[in-house]
Amino acid sequence: MGEARFIEPKTVEVKLNAGGTRRLRGDRVFLDVGTRATIPNVPGLPAAAPMTHVEALNLDRLPDHLVIMGGGYVGLEFAQAMRRFGSRVTVIQHGKQLLEQEDPDMADALLELMKDEGIEVFLDAEVLNVTGRSGTGVELQVRVGASERALHASDILAAAGRTPNTDRLDPANGNVRLDSHGYIRVNDRLQTSAPDVWAMGECAGSPKFTHIGEDDCNIVLANLAGGNRTTRGRLIPYCLFTDPELAHVGLHEAEAKAKGVPYRLAKLPMSRVQRAHTLSQMRGFIKALIGADDRILGFTAFGAEASELLGIAQTAMIGGMPYTALRDAAFTHPTMAEGFKGLFASPPAARLVQ
Ligand SMILES: Cc1cc2nc3c(=O)[nH]c(=O)nc-3n(C[C@H](O)[C@H](O)[C@H](O)COP(=O)(O)OP(=O)(O)OC[C@H]3O[C@@H](n4cnc5c(N)ncnc54)[C@H](O)[C@@H]3O)c2cc1C
Numbered sequence: 204m205g206e207a208r209f210i211e212p213k214t215v216e217v218k219l220n221a222g223g224t225r226r227l228r229g230d231r232v233f234l235d236v237g238t239r240a241t242i243p244n245v246p247g248l249p250a251a252a253p254m255t256h257v258e259a260l261n262l263d264r265l266p267d268h269l270v271i272m273g274g275g276y277v278g279l280e281f282a283q284a285m286r287r288f289g290s291r292v293t294v295i296q297h298g299k300q301l302l303e304q305e306d307p308d309m310a311d312a313l314l315e316l317m318k319d320e321g322i323e324v325f326l327d328a329e330v331l332n333v334t335g336r337s338g339t340g341v342e343l344q345v346r347v348g349a350s351e352r353a354l355h356a357s358d359i360l361a362a363a364g365r366t367p368n369t370d371r372l373d374p375a376n377g378n379v380r381l382d383s384h385g386y387i388r389v390n391d392r393l394q395t396s397a398p399d400v401w402a403m404g405e406c407a408g409s410p411k412f413t414h415i416g417e418d419d420c421n422i423v424l425a426n427l428a429g430g431n432r433t434t435r436g437r438l439i440p441y442c443l444f445t446d447p448e449l450a451h452v453g454l455h456e457a458e459a460k461a462k463g464v465p466y467r468l469a470k471l472p473m474s475r476v477q478r479a480h481t482l483s484q485m486r487g488f489i490k491a492l493i494g495a496d497d498r499i500l501g502f503t504a505f506g507a508e509a510s511e512l513l514g515i516a517q518t519a520m521i522g523g524m525p526y527t528a529l530r531d532a533a534f535t536h537p538t539m540a541e542g543f544k545g546l547f548a549s550p551p552a553a554r555l556v557q
Contacts, residue, residue, distance in 0.1 A: 209377030238365035247333035253359035273362035450513035454501035497525035
């Protein structure tokens with residue numbers, strides 16, 4: 204147990220947690236060093252010692268007023284949890300919408316959820332400087348749009364991006380090259396610039412999800428056993444575990460528009476899914492992009508059990524099934540899966556992009 208850094212190709216020196224160092228040389232080296240929460244470069248912020256998710260998950264007290272820097276999935280999951288525990292919560296988001304990678308209709312639905320929970324959200328906003336110390340009291344100067352305001356809070360949580368843990372790895376000593384953001388350069392078989400050295404997971408710039416880190420490892424293992432797997436074209440499903448959940452796989456609508464991919468849009472409010480009524484959770488909606496050959500290009504659900512719907516859509520996409528196969532299936536009543544019948548009952552005939 205300790206921290207490794209390259210001292211020469213395929214050789215690391217480990218600073219042992221128990222004290223002392225150990226030198227290790229491998230015929231093959233696998234790098235899986237991950238990322239850590241970025242502390243944004245804001246005057247006074249490092250001295251204020253903001254929490255990251257690590258400290259937030261170890262809290263044994265309730266913050267009076269928690270300011271969360273970042274309106275991505277980490278920020279929003281903590282915002283809702285801490286608000287429901289009883290904290291006052293303010294989210295400061297740099298972009299003009301929450302969850303910048305999501306379509307605007309989904310981001311708006313999440314904003315509405317946050318507001319309904321009593322969470323204060325500032326969009327198009329940034330923290331300009333901080334005084335005080337998180338945990339005992341902080342004062343923040345915040346720009347919101349074109350104006351500035353002061354915020355007093357008890358705690359800060361930094362949830363504004365990730366920094367790869369390659370800065371203390373001395374990768375150059377191992378002939379391992381990084382990209383301009385500090386991620387390890389890999390090809391689609393996850394091989395680095397150094398022979399017999401692979402990188403996997405977040406440090407290799409792969410999408411930041413546990414199942415993708417695991418899939419990276421499986422790709423490398425399969426290839427070492429004589430297989431021929433790559434990261435090319437794989438589906439990246441993910442879920443934001445708020446209550447209710449937001450789940451997505453494949454193309455976003457905004458992405459299809461930007462790339463000029465023709466699609467038809469199927470959209471259904473959760474209130475039209477009978478299971479949602481039995482659960483008394485009618486918030487949200489489901490949407491899917493249908494391609495020219497009737498296959499599903501992308502799927503997003505915001506609502507109860509969205510992550511379980513996701514698996515069904517992903518399976519159909521992996522199998523290359525037409526959307527009509529789900530439309531015409533006799534799903535058990537009353538389950539969320541039945542929602543696919545309503546979703547695909549009558550998608551518009553016209554394609555949105557030619
Ligand atoms: C708050 C939060 C919630 C999340 N929720 C989800 C979720 O619901 N679903 C999901 O799919 N993903 C989720 N993720 C993302 C998921 O945790 C990561 O994508 C995943 O852990 C990445 O795996 P990894 O192996 O790349 O890196 P890590 O899991 O970060 O592992 C890297 C390890 O390497 C160690 N290390 C670093 N440098 C060195 C060194 N020089 N020498 C030795 N060891 C070193 C680190 O200490 C660490 O233990 C969440 C992340 C956060 C922060």
